[in-house]
Amino acid sequence: MTSTAQQEISVSSSSGSRPVSKDAIINLDHGDPTMFESFWKEVGEAADITIPSWRTLSYFSDVSNFCWFLQPEFAHEARRLHNLVGNAVADDRFLVIGTGSTQLFQASLFALSPSDAPEPMSVVSAVPYYSSFPRITDYLRSALYRWSGDASKFEGDAYIEVVCSPNNPDGSIREAVLKSSNGKTIHDLAYYWPQYTPITAAADHDIMLFTVSKLSGHAGTRVGWALVKDVEVAKKMVKFIELNTIGVSKDSQLRAATILKAISDGYEDPDLQTKPGLKMFEFGRRLLSMRWQKLREAVKASGIFTLPDFESVHCKFTGETTEACPAFAWLKCEREGKEDCADLFKKHKILTRGGGHFGVESNYARVSMVDRDETFDLFIERLMSLR
Amino acid sequence: MTSTAQQEISVSSSSGSRPVSKDAIINLDHGDPTMFESFWKEVGEAADITIPSWRTLSYFSDVSNFCWFLQPEFAHEARRLHNLVGNAVADDRFLVIGTGSTQLFQASLFALSPSDAPEPMSVVSAVPYYSSFPRITDYLRSALYRWSGDASKFEGDAYIEVVCSPNNPDGSIREAVLKSSNGKTIHDLAYYWPQYTPITAAADHDIMLFTVSKLSGHAGTRVGWALVKDVEVAKKMVKFIELNTIGVSKDSQLRAATILKAISDGYEDPDLQTKPGLKMFEFGRRLLSMRWQKLREAVKASGIFTLPDFESVHCKFTGETTEACPAFAWLKCEREGKEDCADLFKKHKILTRGGGHFGVESNYARVSMVDRDETFDLFIERLMSLR
Numbered sequence: 001m002t003s004t005a006q007q008e009i010s011v012s013s014s015s016g017s018r019p020v021s022k023d024a025i026i027n028l029d030h031g032d033p034t035m036f037e038s039f040w041k042e043v044g045e046a047a048d049i050t051i052p053s054w055r056t057l058s059y060f061s062d063v064s065n066f067c068w069f070l071q072p073e074f075a076h077e078a079r080r081l082h083n084l085v086g087n088a089v090a091d092d093r094f095l096v097i098g099t100g101s102t103q104l105f106q107a108s109l110f111a112l113s114p115s116d117a118p119e120p121m122s123v124v125s126a127v128p129y130y131s132s133f134p135r136i137t138d139y140l141r142s143a144l145y146r147w148s149g150d151a152s153k154f155e156g157d158a159y160i161e162v163v164c165s166p167n168n169p170d171g172s173i174r175e176a177v178l179k180s181s182n183g184k185t186i187h188d189l190a191y192y193w194p195q196y197t198p199i200t201a202a203a204d205h206d207i208m209l210f211t212v213s214k215l216s217g218h219a220g221t222r223v224g225w226a227l228v229k230d231v232e233v234a235k236k237m238v239k240f241i242e243l244n245t246i247g248v249s250k251d252s253q254l255r256a257a258t259i260l261k262a263i264s265d266g267y268e269d270p271d272l273q274t275k276p277g278l279k280m281f282e283f284g285r286r287l288l289s290m291r292w293q294k295l296r297e298a299v300k301a302s303g304i305f306t307l308p309d310f311e312s313v314h315c316k317f318t319g320e321t322t323e324a325c326p327a328f329a330w331l332k333c334e335r336e337g338k339e340d341c342a343d344l345f346k347k348h349k350i351l352t353r354g355g356g357h358f359g360v361e362s363n364y365a366r367v368s369m370v371d372r373d374e375t376f377d378l379f380i381e382r383l384m385s386l387r
Numbered sequence: 388m389t390s391t392a393q394q395e396i397s398v399s400s401s402s403g404s405r406p407v408s409k410d411a412i413i414n415l416d417h418g419d420p421t422m423f424e425s426f427w428k429e430v431g432e433a434a435d436i437t438i439p440s441w442r443t444l445s446y447f448s449d450v451s452n453f454c455w456f457l458q459p460e461f462a463h464e465a466r467r468l469h470n471l472v473g474n475a476v477a478d479d480r481f482l483v484i485g486t487g488s489t490q491l492f493q494a495s496l497f498a499l500s501p502s503d504a505p506e507p508m509s510v511v512s513a514v515p516y517y518s519s520f521p522r523i524t525d526y527l528r529s530a531l532y533r534w535s536g537d538a539s540k541f542e543g544d545a546y547i548e549v550v551c552s553p554n555n556p557d558g559s560i561r562e563a564v565l566k567s568s569n570g571k572t573i574h575d576l577a578y579y580w581p582q583y584t585p586i587t588a589a590a591d592h593d594i595m596l597f598t599v600s601k602l603s604g605h606a607g608t609r610v611g612w613a614l615v616k617d618v619e620v621a622k623k624m625v626k627f628i629e630l631n632t633i634g635v636s637k638d639s640q641l642r643a644a645t646i647l648k649a650i651s652d653g654y655e656d657p658d659l660q661t662k663p664g665l666k667m668f669e670f671g672r673r674l675l676s677m678r679w680q681k682l683r684e685a686v687k688a689s690g691i692f693t694l695p696d697f698e699s700v701h702c703k704f705t706g707e708t709t710e711a712c713p714a715f716a717w718l719k720c721e722r723e724g725k726e727d728c729a730d731l732f733k734k735h736k737i738l739t740r741g742g743g744h745f746g747v748e749s750n751y752a753r754v755s756m757v758d759r760d761e762t763f764d765l766f767i768e769r770l771m772s773l774r
Binding site: 011013014015016017030032033034036037038040041043044045046047048049050052053054057058059060061063064068099102103106110115132135136140141142143213217219220221222223240242244245246247248250251252258259262 | 606627
């Protein structure tokens with residue numbers, strides 16, 4: 001297996017920026033969701049927010065709620081959107097706000113691990129797993145929990161299994177692979193939205209994590225939320241966030257509430273329904289669908305890569321039968337000798353994330369599909385030249 | 388010593404809210420800085436912020452900076468304000484942004500602890516120390532660092548000493564008590580601003596932590612910053628924040644930059660200089676000075692409490708010789724038999740934080756001085772009735 005210590009992800013001078021020329025570095029290593037910028041420019045002022053200087057000074061948002069730092073406006077809009085989309089059971093569940101789903105993942109580990117156990121709880125996920133799980137679990141060398149690798153190879157009774165569905169990096173729909181009654185699960189559903197995958201049912205797991213980053217593209221806002229069944233688990237998650245950052249920025253929560261409201265209004269406000277450009281999931285689905293088509297053509301033309309195939313499934317939200325259009329492409333280099341796929345791309349000034357980060361062989365690489373048009377188009381152009 | 392596990396601080400239904408009647412619970416347990424609301428209402432629209440929906444989608448703020456999630460506007464305004472006030476050397480120092488200074492404290496522990504040491508690094512602070520230090524250090528049972536209590540009683544060579552100055556809870560000006568060349572220090576300077584204490588020199592320590600919460604009252608914004616001398620330490624702090632929350636909310640940074648700009652403009656913009664109501668430090672100093680006078684009178688009248696005395700010192704920023712007006716009052720109950728001070732207050736429906744949380748005897752209690760007028764005035768009124 002790969003060593004997580006050696007698999008450090010780095011920010012480089014091309015991260016988050018536009019390629020400046022035809023032969024510039026194309027950075028698709030991170031999943032920076034800037035493709036949504038053009039949608040929000042279309043929406044215009046309706047989703048802007050003004051915050052008066054005297055507002056939200058207090059640490060406290062709503063002391064009548066167990067999650068005392070949760071802005072009620074955000075909770076309302078999150079539940080409203082889940083009900084509109086039908087992707088998760090949100091009513092009668094405890095909603096915990098977090099500084100992105102990364103913080104909520106750690107809050108979940110803290111909440112699910114006994115505080116006084118002699119041995120740390122094993123944290124596992126089936127390969128290929130999200131590259132950050134190992135490092136986020138282990139960076140503080142906590143005695144509460146420790147990364148234990150591939151869930152499929154785990155032997156034992158007590159564990160926390162992280163189930164990412166649709167999965168980062170490969171877009172597959174997943175269920176827990178371990179089934180012990182002593183085991184716990186965390187479902188990372190960051191990508192379970194109609195632009196990425198058909199919505200087949202309202203998910204209803206013990207802990208479900210969501211993030212604004214991948215829903216609407218507002219990664220810089222750092223807001224995620226968890227839907228939790230057990231109140232004691234939810235309370236321990238709140239305690240973690242209290243100790244970690246004394247709550248979550250109210251400005252971000254207010255902004256995220258405004259963004260989520262604009263998304264739902266695009267479907268539910270009669271004045272807006274005649275403007276198809278204001279339906280965010282349609283925008284995302286149309287753009288990603290075109291990109292996946294271009295990518296599949298370029299991959300086919302190259303002859304050296306393959307991509308996962310996705311079954312067409314009926315989406316309850318759109319009413320259409322469609323394939324998944326994941327936020328990442330999981331490319332396999334099919335050349336003989338198990339060529340290092342990320343290295344091959346790097347030689348052509350395309351930055352991707354190699355298989356080793358995800359617990360698998362280096363002939364795989366993950367490529368972001370959610371960057372700006374100019375970056376994606378240049379990537380396709382360069383990919384076409386690779387044979 | 389007190390057990391940190393038993394010393395859990397809790398949020399109650401009265402946290403952050405106004406007392407509704409003369410005999411309501413008065414909650415001065417937390418340092419919720421809502422006294423600044425009236426100042427910001429006076430400032431008006433100049434410090435409001437509007438964020439367009441399409442802005443700050445990317446994870447990245449400035450990839451040319453080692454702290455890639457730092458908004459340049461914030462760094463500029465933070466340095467400008469330090470130069471105006473003269474409380475810290477900010478130029479030629481590495482600025483790390485954090486989700487409040489709580490996150491930066493943890494980032495500092497992570498950065499100062501060797502990643503592969505056989506034993507955790509000892510974290511100490513002289514009593515009375517800020518009540519959250521022990522729990523924040525120990526909640527994840529990290530093998531990197533562990534809370535080791537009172538710095539004055541620490542024997543050993545390798546340690547991290549946290550120096551809070553002015554000190555929370557007692558307002559005293561502090562220096563490190565340990566002097567080993569192998570020791571490291573973190574200076575928490577959250578209260579080193581002219582409304583709380585005379586500014587005697589520009590602080591210039593290895594790691595200095597500041598927070599918007601205590602500077603301007605924007606606790607709900609969750610923004611703090613560190614000034615760091617050593618680039619390798621600063622980089623490890625950035626790595627911690629990357630793993631912990633993938634950076635810091637851009638919305639909060641932009642808002643905090645607007646707030647800091649308004650504070651500096653109140654002193655430097657010629658159009659505003661004729662309006663004394665727009666000088667934040669004067670507002671804070673005047674209000675806290677009146678409150679401390681009222682408190683000292685009430686304490687004297689009660690005959691059962693004492694308060695720390697503060698020397699009058701020349702403040703380089705205001706040019707005046709003044710006493711400190713700390714954000715907390717550190718009350719000692721002088722009744723015989725070492726009465727539990729927080730318990731005594733609680734019997735009169737005043738919530739404070741008892742000495743045990745700060746590593747000392749329970750005949751001490753900490754009371755917030757930075758709440759709203761109506762809460763503070765009711766506290767004084769009730770205190771006067773205690774004999």
